[in-house]
Amino acid sequence: DQQVKQNSPSLSVQEGRISILNCDYTNSMFDYFLWYKKYPAEGPTFLISISSIKDKNEDGRFTVFLNKSAKHLSLHIVPSQPGDSAVYFCAASALQGGSEKLVFGKGTKLTVNP
Amino acid sequence: DVKVTQSSRYLVKRTGEKVFLECVQDMDHENMFWYRQDPGLGLRLIYFSYDVKMKEKGDIPEGYSVSREKKERFSLILESASTNQTSMYLCASSLLGTPGTEAFFGQGTRLTVV
Numbered sequence: 001d002q003q004v005k006q007n008s009p010s011l012s013v014q015e016g017r018i019s020i021l022n023c024d025y026t027n028s029m030f031d032y033f034l035w036y037k038k039y040p041a042e043g044p045t046f047l048i049s050i051s052s053i054k055d056k057n058e059d060g061r062f063t064v065f066l067n068k069s070a071k072h073l074s075l076h077i078v079p080s081q082p083g084d085s086a087v088y089f090c091a092a093s094a095l096q097g098g099s100e101k102l103v104f105g106k107g108t109k110l111t112v113n114p
Numbered sequence: 115d116v117k118v119t120q121s122s123r124y125l126v127k128r129t130g131e132k133v134f135l136e137c138v139q140d141m142d143h144e145n146m147f148w149y150r151q152d153p154g155l156g157l158r159l160i161y162f163s164y165d166v167k168m169k170e171k172g173d174i175p176e177g178y179s180v181s182r183e184k185k186e187r188f189s190l191i192l193e194s195a196s197t198n199q200t201s202m203y204l205c206a207s208s209l210l211g212t213p214g215t216e217a218f219f220g221q222g223t224r225l226t227v228v
Contacts, residue, residue, distance in 0.1 A: 009154070034216070043118070043204055043219030044157070089157060099145055099164030100210065102217055103173070106156030 003027045004092050006105035014113055019077040021108050023090030026071065030092040035064060035075045038087045038107070047088075048075070080112045117141070120205050120220035127227050133192040135223050137205030144210035146188035147217065148172075148180065150201040157204065163188055164210055195227045 005024045013019045023033070031052045036044035050057040050064045050073070057064050063076045077084055090105040121136035139146065144164050149157040149172075159172030161180040169180050177199060181189040188207075192199055202224050208217035 006156070041222075043206070043221050045219070046216030049215070097164070097170045098168065099162055099170055100208070101159065101162060101170070101172070102147060102206070102208070103159060104149070104157035106154065 004090055004103050004105040006090050006108050008108050010109045012111045012113065013080050015082055016079045019080045019110055021075040021088050023073045023105055024071055025092050027094060029094045032093040033066060033073050034091040036089045036091060038089060044089055082112045082114050085110055085112050118205055118207055118218050118220040120223050122223050123221060125223060125225045127195050129196060129227055131195045133195045135190040135203055137188045137220055138186055139207040140186065141207060141218065143207035145208040147206040148190045149204045151204055152201050197227050200227045201225060
């Protein structure tokens, strides 16, 4: 049973436009949500996170929105650049045992066209 | 410069072999994680650990075990490798008690079981 869902396997946008990547989750115990970016043959790298008690967090061109009642979050990239082309993973954190379990979605491949 | 190092980038093993994947981090992190990445399935959590000799099952622990004898090292063990364990394996680490902060990933080990 997948707890973090990214239903769009791919997204293509024009350079300079907005990219919106979506993520849904099922577990109400998640207390933080994170976005990671992954290039081929590299490990994922952290982009931005948001606490479950907030509804928005912004860092430069990247903004994450959280709608807790809908169990939905989205990552907005404005303006999109060709270097943003990568696979984006949504992740969520929850306590399990004495540790913090970090669960990922399937990823969305973003292509930004020049 | 923070680092998570996985001992091998590529491995080829035979069915039935016992396989060890090693991961070392130099950031004094308490949390360590093992994931596998497969096309269309994203990153799936195998095991994680928040302290020496402590381990927690992730979402797909079957066929795997782990060892954490030292804080900086987290080993993933395939007791008897099978072809369906052919995958990209990613190790990550993070600070305990800071769930909204990033987990750092290694470069990954691409394991092929023949």
